[in-house]
Amino acid sequence: MLLLQKVLKITLKKLEQNKQVLNWRFDVNTFRLLGRELITDRITAVFELVKNCYDANSTNVLVEFQNVSEANAESRIIISDNGIGMSFEDIRDKWMVVGTNNKRVNLFSDAPFNRKFVGEKGIGRFAVDKLGERLLIRTKQLGTDKWLKVNINWDEYEAKSDVSKSTKQLSLFTEVDNNYEWESNASKTEQGTQIIISKVSETWAEKDLEWLYRELSKLVSPFYPVKPPFDIHLKSNEFDAYKNKPVKPEPIKYYSHHAEIGFNAETNKQETLRFDKMLGKIVIEEIEAKSFGLIKMKMFYFNESAKRHYNKIYKNDDTRIDGIKIYRDGVIATPFAENAVKTEKRRDILGIDKRRWRGTFDKVGTREIIGILDITQANNPQIIDATNRQDFLNTKEYNDLKDFIIEQIDVWGDVKMYERESKRSDVEKKLQKAGKEVKNFATAIAKIENDLLKEKPELKGVFDIINNQIDELNTVISESISEQKKFQIEVTRKENIYLSLMSLQDYASNISHAIRTSLGKIKRMAEFFKINFPNPKQDVLFKLYAVLIYDEMTTLLKVTDFMLSYASSDIDFEDFSVKEMIEDLLLNTYEQTFKSEKIKTVVEIKDDFVVNANKKFFEDIFQNLIANSIKALQKTKDKTIKCTGYLDENNFTLYFSDNGVGVNAGDENWIFGLYNTRTAEQGGAGIGLYIVEKRIEALKGSVELVENELKPTGATFKIKLPFNKQ
Amino acid sequence: MNTPTKIVVIHDGLILKNDPLLVELKTKFGEEEVLHYENSNQGLEYVLGHLNQKMIVLLDVNFSKGELSGVQVFKDIRQKTALVYVILITADEFCKIKNEDLIFLINHDAFALESVTSDYTKIVSLVESASHKLDARVDAVLEEWITKQSKEKREKPYLKTKDAKTYTLDNILESIRQQGEIGKQMERNILKLAVDLLTRQKTKLDD
Numbered sequence: 001m002l003l004l005q006k007v008l009k010i011t012l013k014k015l016e017q018n019k020q021v022l023n024w025r026f027d028v029n030t031f032r033l034l035g036r037e038l039i040t041d042r043i044t045a046v047f048e049l050v051k052n053c054y055d056a057n058s059t060n061v062l063v064e065f066q067n068v069s070e071a072n073a074e075s076r077i078i079i080s081d082n083g084i085g086m087s088f089e090d091i092r093d094k095w096m097v098v099g100t101n102n103k104r105v106n107l108f109s110d111a112p113f114n115r116k117f118v119g120e121k122g123i124g125r126f127a128v129d130k131l132g133e134r135l136l137i138r139t140k141q142l143g144t145d146k147w148l149k150v151n152i153n154w155d156e157y158e159a160k161s162d163v164s165k166s167t168k169q170l171s172l173f174t175e176v177d178n179n180y181e182w183e184s185n186a187s188k189t190e191q192g193t194q195i196i197i198s199k200v201s202e203t204w205a206e207k208d209l210e211w212l213y214r215e216l217s218k219l220v221s222p223f224y225p226v227k228p229p230f231d232i233h234l235k236s237n238e239f240d241a242y243k244n245k246p247v248k249p250e251p252i253k254y255y256s257h258h259a260e261i262g263f264n265a266e267t268n269k270q271e272t273l274r275f276d277k278m279l280g281k282i283v284i285e286e287i288e289a290k291s292f293g294l295i296k297m298k299m300f301y302f303n304e305s306a307k308r309h310y311n312k313i314y315k316n317d318d319t320r321i322d323g324i325k326i327y328r329d330g331v332i333a334t335p336f337a338e339n340a341v342k343t344e345k346r347r348d349i350l351g352i353d354k355r356r357w358r359g360t361f362d363k364v365g366t367r368e369i370i371g372i373l374d375i376t377q378a379n380n381p382q383i384i385d386a387t388n389r390q391d392f393l394n395t396k397e398y399n400d401l402k403d404f405i406i407e408q409i410d411v412w413g414d415v416k417m418y419e420r421e422s423k424r425s426d427v428e429k430k431l432q433k434a435g436k437e438v439k440n441f442a443t444a445i446a447k448i449e450n451d452l453l454k455e456k457p458e459l460k461g462v463f464d465i466i467n468n469q470i471d472e473l474n475t476v477i478s479e480s481i482s483e484q485k486k487f488q489i490e491v492t493r494k495e496n497i498y499l500s501l502m503s504l505q506d507y508a509s510n511i512s513h514a515i516r517t518s519l520g521k522i523k524r525m526a527e528f529f530k531i532n533f534p535n536p537k538q539d540v541l542f543k544l545y546a547v548l549i550y551d552e553m554t555t556l557l558k559v560t561d562f563m564l565s566y567a568s569s570d571i572d573f574e575d576f577s578v579k580e581m582i583e584d585l586l587l588n589t590y591e592q593t594f595k596s597e598k599i600k601t602v603v604e605i606k607d608d609f610v611v612n613a614n615k616k617f618f619e620d621i622f623q624n625l626i627a628n629s630i631k632a633l634q635k636t637k638d639k640t641i642k643c644t645g646y647l648d649e650n651n652f653t654l655y656f657s658d659n660g661v662g663v664n665a666g667d668e669n670w671i672f673g674l675y676n677t678r679t680a681e682q683g684g685a686g687i688g689l690y691i692v693e694k695r696i697e698a699l700k701g702s703v704e705l706v707e708n709e710l711k712p713t714g715a716t717f718k719i720k721l722p723f724n725k726q
Numbered sequence: 727m728n729t730p731t732k733i734v735v736i737h738d739g740l741i742l743k744n745d746p747l748l749v750e751l752k753t754k755f756g757e758e759e760v761l762h763y764e765n766s767n768q769g770l771e772y773v774l775g776h777l778n779q780k781m782i783v784l785l786d787v788n789f790s791k792g793e794l795s796g797v798q799v800f801k802d803i804r805q806k807t808a809l810v811y812v813i814l815i816t817a818d819e820f821c822k823i824k825n826e827d828l829i830f831l832i833n834h835d836a837f838a839l840e841s842v843t844s845d846y847t848k849i850v851s852l853v854e855s856a857s858h859k860l861d862a863r864v865d866a867v868l869e870e871w872i873t874k875q876s877k878e879k880r881e882k883p884y885l886k887t888k889d890a891k892t893y894t895l896d897n898i899l900e901s902i903r904q905q906g907e908i909g910k911q912m913e914r915n916i917l918k919l920a921v922d923l924l925t926r927q928k929t930k931l932d933d
Contacts, residue, residue, distance in 0.1 A: 005885050513788065516817040517739040520842035527845055528746040544744055673738070673790035 042202060043212050045127035049079050049195060050216060050232060051119040054331065056083025056193065057109050059228050065236040068204040075200040077131055082192045084110065085141040091150055113228060116328055116377065133199035142191040147183040206239045213247060221327035222249035223298060224374045252370055254313060256306035257415060263294035270294055275414035282411060290404055292397040293380040300370040301412045303419055307368065323366030324350060324405055326373045350402055364412040427484055435477045442470045511559065518556045525549050558687055576615050578652065579605040582643055585622050597630060599639040607647035613699060621695045624688040625656050625717060632660025632715060640710060654719040659710035668705045729870065731857050732779050735762045736769030736799065737786040739817055739842055747846040754850060766793040770802055777807055778873045780866065782856045787816035797827045804834045807903035809866050811856040815849065817842040864913040865902045872899045
């Protein structure tokens with residue numbers, strides 16, 4: 001007892017003296033997983049390492065590739081800088097520790113550089129891990145006389161974690177020892193860090209270097225000089241184009257429009273863009289400075305034909321047109337200092353694309369515009385990195401900046417709309433003009449005919465031919481005009497469909513979840529057989545598992561059928577009337593089934609609603625609801641299925657009801673989950689309502705269980721399908 | 727003799743009662759010690775209601791609508807105690823888990839993250855390893871010792887400092903569970919003391 005009290009006393013005293021003690025425990029697998037997420041590809045990996053060089057006050061960085069074009073024992077990636085270097089403690093306490101970015105104490109590097117840190121803390125190890133298996137760090141700080149060399153061997157970590165698997169013990173990452181040594185006799189004036197990666201994991205082709213070059217060129221603003229400089233060179237002993245190539249921002253080419261705004265510091269005025277419809281072009285206006293301070297921005301817009309041209313030149317590589325980037329004092333600012341190779345992985349921090357999904361297609365998205373926004377520490381001190389460094393701090397100033405950016409982008413939306421309208425009306429106008437001219441021509445001919453026929457009646461036949469031709473011409477032109485209008489409607493509709501297709505990706509991931517759950521069950525049962533069979537004591541389980549495996553396989557087949565429905569050719573969209581489809585289904589297709597089950601149907605669809613969608617998807621929804629109702633109605637006397645629907649301003653609403661056993665209270669949401677069923681004895685697999693919900697979600701609609709319309713028992717589903725108003 | 731560890735399985739993708747994973751866990755840890763909840767809200771309620779027990783939680787990530795997500799359950803558990811080992815088992819691709827959640831899992835000591843398609847023997851061995859660690863962890867041992875004390879003893883001031891702050895055993899227990907500074911430093915000191923005592927041979931283990 002006394003001893004414990006003593007320990008507590010010492011504890012409290014120690015706490016006073018030492019407030020910061022690090023204590024790490026973690027699972028290697030989870031660590032690796034996080035690494036894979038943070039560093040999605042090797043371009044990002046190099047990019048992150050170069051950012052670290054910037055943070056270390058380097059003025060020169062050399063990224064060197066040696067013998068990387070094919071698998072090679074001599075392959076190396078070497079990143080050398082002339083920055084401040086690391087001490088032994090830096091490596092131990094910073095480089096080797098998992099950071100969560102919120103522990104960084106300083107936001108700026110040492111004077112005279114005062115650089116705003118751009119590297120994400122604790123990401124270096126992940127980056128190196130992505131690039132190769134062995135790492136040698138050579139580093140030296142100014143004033144010391146030795147280079148510190150640390151060897152870190154990822155393959156050994158890997159080996160250790162494998163061993164730990166076989167001994168069923170989790171090893172801790174930090175348990176691996178790393179060798180280090182000092183390389184003496186160095187000049188005290190030398191400083192810098194070299195990251196030497198060997199056993200390079202993947203081969204690098206010239207194309208990969210080209211890509212890396214392009215990404216590195218974005219690190220520094222093309223329009224704002226960095227002082228002191230930050231020069232990057234790319235070097236390869238295999239590709240001539242990269243013998244020793246300085247990395248320079250790529251000139252932006254092939255855009256259709258461009259505009260630039262600046263400010264007047266003396267009058268404290270900010271420039272802003274406005275689209276002048278009368279003039280048909282963008283004008284620059286001056287406004288009072290905004291809360292976030294004065295900024296400069298250059299924007300390059302690619303209209304449809306410019307994009308086509310661009311795609312042709314760059315072979316459909318649309319990672320080049322990449323939206324608005326923010327540079328602070330000439331260097332790309334977090335959170336934009338990330339390079340996600342997959343465009344869809346990029347975070348849409350400014351909300352540029354989100355806006356489009358909600359709204360119309362006249363908005364400009366990140367793939368149509370390149371923007372470079374320059375802010376400075378001096379002018380815009382209120383734009384602050386959030387501690388998690390995933391975004392800027394959510395201050396009023398940042399929100400105002402976001403709004404301002406969106407306003408500027410929306411000006412390009414106006415340009416887009418104007419161009420489209422003028423193109424559209426151009427064709428229409430030309431056709432209408434042609435129509436008018438034909439009419440004028442007809443009037444002129446009629447006059448000539450009138451005058452001439454009096455003198456020369458023998459010419460009547462000639463005039464008849466001309467008149468016929470004029471009539472034909474008139475018809476052709478009228479038809480063209482109406483065709484043109486139809487085409488416009490068609491275009492609008494295609495845009496609507498595009499909107500409702502967005503969630504197909506979610507779909508795929510949902511299905512993979514379903515399949516893995518099923519496979520997991522089957523695999524565990526098979527594993528049980530593998531380990532335990534034969535064993536008379538387990539016979540009950542063997543029998544049970546045999547049945548369950550069979551059932552699970554059947555379920556799995558249903559799920560794959562569901563999945564295949566997306567791959568089949570009838571995924572095409574068509575116009576059909578929801579009213580007709582439901583009536584057809586309930587009154588014709590299921591007529592026989594309902595008769596034999598003695599189910600009465602009531603169908604009251606008040607309004608008609610034509611959608612352009614995949615008919616099969618729609619039928620799936622109702623077929624599953626009907627199948628459920630039939631099961632629920634087994635024990636009901638007077639069986640009824642009722643379907644009603646109406647249209648209001650924004651939605652088509654449907655109620656689907658039966659007077660079966662109903663759903664248990666508390667199960668209202670649960671029933672939509674995959675494999676959730678209360679009718680297992682009747683062959684329910686728990687897939688029906690899951691499909692119903694997913695199909696409806698894909699149409700951006702919603703389905704819920706509401707109070708049962710038919711009494712005393714029963715179930716009513718309310719389905720809401722929104723439509724796009726144009 | 728150690729008190730038995732409860733294995734709380736909160737997962738809706740397992741075969742009810744008869745899943746080989748559950749069967750194997752029951753064989754290893756005893757029929758009574760393995761509990762299975764398909765509803766995450768109910769599972770969490772059980773865990774939070776039985777903090778005085780040694781527990782290992784096997785946790786799914788996705789649940790039906792209206793139920794807490796696995797990560798949320800994990801967060802809610804961690805708010806109350808750091809002494810329950812949690813092993814997450816998901817049917818999703820790992821990359822579907824958000825980065826911030828992964829960081830939270832790492833920094834709050836999630837024991838492991840496994841796929842639902844992994845061998846169940848692998849998952850069982852993870853549970854065994856967690857159970858072993860639970861028995862050997864200083865904080866867990868300390869927790870066990872404190873919870874064994876009578877209620878009055880736990881509520882009585884146990885120590886007064888010079889600046890007149892008092893600490894009861896319950897205060898200490900809370901700090902251990904929430905991995906507060908006092909709790910963590912206390913663990914370290916006990917380990918140091920134990921090593922010190924053992925090397926100087928002033929005491930023997932006779933417990």
